[in-house]
Amino acid sequence: MSLLVIGTVAFDAIETPFGKTDKIVGGAATYAGLAASYFCDQVKIVAVVGDDFPQSEIDDLNKHHIDTEGLQVKQGEKSFFWSGKYHNDMNSRDTLVTELNVLGDFDPIIPESYQDCEFLMLGNLTPQVQQTVIKRLKNRPKLIVMDTMNFWMDIAMGDLLETIKLIDVLTINDSEARQLSGEFSLVKAAKKILGMGPKYLIIKKGEHGALLFADGLIFSAPALPLADVFDPTGAGDSFAGGFIGYLAKVGTVNFNNMKNAIIYGSALASFCVEKFGTEKLRNLTEQEIAARVQEFVSLSKFEII
Amino acid sequence: MSLLVIGTVAFDAIETPFGKTDKIVGGAATYAGLAASYFCDQVKIVAVVGDDFPQSEIDDLNKHHIDTEGLQVKQGEKSFFWSGKYHNDMNSRDTLVTELNVLGDFDPIIPESYQDCEFLMLGNLTPQVQQTVIKRLKNRPKLIVMDTMNFWMDIAMGDLLETIKLIDVLTINDSEARQLSGEFSLVKAAKKILGMGPKYLIIKKGEHGALLFADGLIFSAPALPLADVFDPTGAGDSFAGGFIGYLAKVGTVNFNNMKNAIIYGSALASFCVEKFGTEKLRNLTEQEIAARVQEFVSLSKFEII
Numbered sequence: 001m002s003l004l005v006i007g008t009v010a011f012d013a014i015e016t017p018f019g020k021t022d023k024i025v026g027g028a029a030t031y032a033g034l035a036a037s038y039f040c041d042q043v044k045i046v047a048v049v050g051d052d053f054p055q056s057e058i059d060d061l062n063k064h065h066i067d068t069e070g071l072q073v074k075q076g077e078k079s080f081f082w083s084g085k086y087h088n089d090m091n092s093r094d095t096l097v098t099e100l101n102v103l104g105d106f107d108p109i110i111p112e113s114y115q116d117c118e119f120l121m122l123g124n125l126t127p128q129v130q131q132t133v134i135k136r137l138k139n140r141p142k143l144i145v146m147d148t149m150n151f152w153m154d155i156a157m158g159d160l161l162e163t164i165k166l167i168d169v170l171t172i173n174d175s176e177a178r179q180l181s182g183e184f185s186l187v188k189a190a191k192k193i194l195g196m197g198p199k200y201l202i203i204k205k206g207e208h209g210a211l212l213f214a215d216g217l218i219f220s221a222p223a224l225p226l227a228d229v230f231d232p233t234g235a236g237d238s239f240a241g242g243f244i245g246y247l248a249k250v251g252t253v254n255f256n257n258m259k260n261a262i263i264y265g266s267a268l269a270s271f272c273v274e275k276f277g278t279e280k281l282r283n284l285t286e287q288e289i290a291a292r293v294q295e296f297v298s299l300s301k302f303e304i305i
Numbered sequence: 306m307s308l309l310v311i312g313t314v315a316f317d318a319i320e321t322p323f324g325k326t327d328k329i330v331g332g333a334a335t336y337a338g339l340a341a342s343y344f345c346d347q348v349k350i351v352a353v354v355g356d357d358f359p360q361s362e363i364d365d366l367n368k369h370h371i372d373t374e375g376l377q378v379k380q381g382e383k384s385f386f387w388s389g390k391y392h393n394d395m396n397s398r399d400t401l402v403t404e405l406n407v408l409g410d411f412d413p414i415i416p417e418s419y420q421d422c423e424f425l426m427l428g429n430l431t432p433q434v435q436q437t438v439i440k441r442l443k444n445r446p447k448l449i450v451m452d453t454m455n456f457w458m459d460i461a462m463g464d465l466l467e468t469i470k471l472i473d474v475l476t477i478n479d480s481e482a483r484q485l486s487g488e489f490s491l492v493k494a495a496k497k498i499l500g501m502g503p504k505y506l507i508i509k510k511g512e513h514g515a516l517l518f519a520d521g522l523i524f525s526a527p528a529l530p531l532a533d534v535f536d537p538t539g540a541g542d543s544f545a546g547g548f549i550g551y552l553a554k555v556g557t558v559n560f561n562n563m564k565n566a567i568i569y570g571s572a573l574a575s576f577c578v579e580k581f582g583t584e585k586l587r588n589l590t591e592q593e594i595a596a597r598v599q600e601f602v603s604l605s606k607f608e609i610i
Contacts, residue, residue: 013424083434089489139572184394186512205489208513220527220604225516227492293609299525300566300605304598 002042003248004114004141005033006121006133007237008103009047009071010080013096014276018233024277025057027080028147031237034281035268036121036245037064038289044114046070046133048102050078057193060282069111077102083180090229091206108263110136119248121240122146122167127159134166143253145169145244146198147236150176168253171207171240173204186211187218201241202238202260206223210262217255221262222300224270224292231276238281242268267292307347308553309419309446310338311438312428312542313408314352314376315385318401319581321536322393325415329376329582332385333428333452339555339586341426341550341565341595342369342574348550349419351375351438353407355383365587374416379407383479396511415441421492426545427451427472432464439471448558450474450549451503452541455481470502473558474595477546478509505563507548509541518591522560526567527605529575529597540574543586547573572597 007029014021029047036043044067051073058068083097108129120141122130130146144167152160153176160180166169170193174186180196181189186203192211193201203211205223213217243265250257267289271280312334319326323466334352349372356378363373388402426447427435435451444502449472457465458481469475475498479491484493485501495506495518506518510528516555517524548570555562576585 185530185532185534187530205513206508209525209527214592218530218604219607220514220530221607222514222527222605224524225490225492225523225525227490229490246391253459256608260609263607263609298605300527302526302568302605303561304565304568304602 001040001045001118001142001248001251002116003036003040003119003121003240003244004044004046004117005029005036005123006108006130007032007121007125008080009045009049009053010082010103012233012277013081013083013229014233015085016090017086018228018230018281019276021276023081026082026234026277028125028237030061030278031234031272031281032121032123032241032244033061034064034278035238035241035265036248037066037192038041038268038284038286039249039264040119041065043067044070044117046114048072048074048106048164049080049106050102051075055114055145060086064282067114070109070114072109074102082271083086084233086232090232092123108136118142119244120144121244123237123240124149127156129164129262130164130239131159131166134163135191143168143244143247147171147240147241148176150179153179153209161196163182167198168273169200169202170198171202171204171236171243173206174282177201202262204239206235212238212258212262214255216236219255219259219262221259221266222296223266224295224299226270226273229273232273232277234281235255235272239265239269241265263293263296267296306345306447306556307349308341308345308424308426308549309351309415309422309580310334310341310426310428310546311351311413312337312426312430313385314350314354314358314386315408317538318388319536319583320390321395322391323533323535324558324581326581328386329388331387331539331582332540333430335366335425335583336539336577336586337428337546338366338371339369339583340546340570340577341413341553342371343573343589343591344547344550344554344569345516346370348372349375349422351413351415351419353377353379353411356380358384369587372418375414375419377414382407388552389538391537395537399610413438413441415565416558420444423447423584424549425449428545428577429454430488434459434463436464436468436471439468448473448549448552450476450545451480452476452545455484458484466501474505474507475503476541476548478511478541482506482508503590505520507567509544511540515544515571517560517563517567519560519563524560524564524567526564526571527601528571529600529603529604531575531578532549534578536580539583539586540577543577544574546570568598568601569594572601586594
């Protein structure tokens with residue numbers, strides 16, 4: 001089934017204890033789109049870049065069967081740019097530069113050919129832009145997944161609450177779940193958040209895995225313990241892309257398929273962090289993904305007699 | 306099979322956001338012994354208390370089939386006392402009072418009737434006392450599990466390294482694993498620590514579950530997401546007691562049985578935190594434990610087709 005991904009397509013400059021990059025291609029829609037492309041051959045992107053964005057990068061997305069008709073290229077303007085430096089623990093980072101550029105007045109235009117999309121991934125953006133996308137779709141998608149972050153809770157909580165009323169799955173991390181709900185216990189936090197609109201809540205816990213909450217049900221997914229995390233940038237977006245891409249592939253939305261989708265999403269995120277930027281995500285094989293998923297199976301399987 | 310537990314039997318005074326206790330019975334050997342008693346009917350304790358320790362509490366341990374022949378009662382002396390206050394997040398705490406009392410010169414005397422024990426749990430104590438116990442056993446137990454903490458890494462690293470050479474399973478938390486190994490990645494930390502002597506390493510991550518490492522194998526166990534954590538005191542000891550108690554019951558030590566033992570240990574820890582002190586651990590039924598273990602199964606099970 002077809003999947004519409006909205007989010008940033010942008011430049012990042014990243015510094016980690018392992019090295020440093022110049023401007024490389026990043027952005028939520030790039031990571032999520034690439035991750036989803038391994039499951040779904042009808043990924044369609046809505047995003048905006050400036051005329052500094054190389055055509056070769058767009059060609060590369062197209063090679064992954066990602067439709068870029070909805071990628072606006074603004075002449076005379078510059079692409080969104082983020083630069084950050086990760087600390088030694090790789091769990092915290094400082095933002096060095098944020099240049100909104102084309103993102104400042106981003107109007108998400110949905111091409112007519114995208115209108116029949118059954119799955120919608122709202123990558124991290126202003127809640128108002130995310131909401132506009134939902135409203136511009138003539139038919140409500142079968143499943144709407146939304147990613148957001150603490151920044152929007154700080155400056156646009158009203159818009160955020162309006163938007164999450166309209167979605168099916170919210171993905172946030174544990175401290176964001178606590179901030180959004182005002183509850184420390186994640187069980188209580190999830191109950192409150194599920195009362196705000198979404199039918200499913202995914203709490204991402206980085207190296208500690210992820211929790212899926214739905215009405216009365218909980219699934220705990222492990223994270224793969226890794227010897228080296230090279231660059232955490234894009235891990236959450238790769239997770240989201242793998243997650244919704246897998247669901248778009250199987251077509252049926254239920255708790256069991258969501259559990260598997262979380263494992264596939266986690267597998268894609270585990271690949272993402274092994275190299276700088278999107279490098280690893282561009283060159284995966286089905287066999288590698290299947291083998292990685294089997295590592296998750298071995299990691300968490302036990303049999304109580 | 307029989308299980309020898311060494312550790313503290315003591316008084317605690319605990320303050321959490323949910324309330325406050327006067328002096329109540331605590332201590333690593335108390336928690337671990339009680340937790341193990343649900344699996345193993347031959348739990349034997351080596352510990353020391355003062356004459357302020359109520360006989361009724363000893364009787365209660367005996368009612369759980371815990372052998373207290375090795376529990377020394379020092380006349381004219383006072384039991385070890387610890388008092389602490391948990392912060393709102395329940396993950397951090399301040400120690401308010403530590404009175405070593407009888408623990409200051411604790412000489413772990415092993416009764417002759419304990420000499421045939423096949424399983425040994427070394428609860429958190431000075432590494433030197435832990436080592437003395439191993440040396441005083443005429444036959445090496447089939448399995449030696451040792452718990453320790455950052456405090457001994459700070460002040461007695463040499464003794465600690467000597468002692469962990471002699472054991473089979475080390476249980477520590479994630480920050481202790483990083484401190485002991487000097488590695489941030491838990492995969493690298495585990496590799497180094499397994500090179501120091503133990504065949505198995507269990508890294509306890511509290512609300513994020515636990516990881517089991519052995520030669521080339523990793524198991525990730527979930528923690529049960531709880532709506533209310535009432536009092537975290539003793540959770541680690543209950544985990545260790547449930548873990549080794551289950552292994553003493555099944556008798557065979559291998560990676561698969563260890564995985565299940567971690568689930569049973571986690572189940573006992575999840576009960577422990579539901580009430581103050583040892584209250585919940587004293588009144589469990591087999592049915593409750595079996596139902597709790599099934600919650601862990603549902604929580605983590607997925608099937609990739």
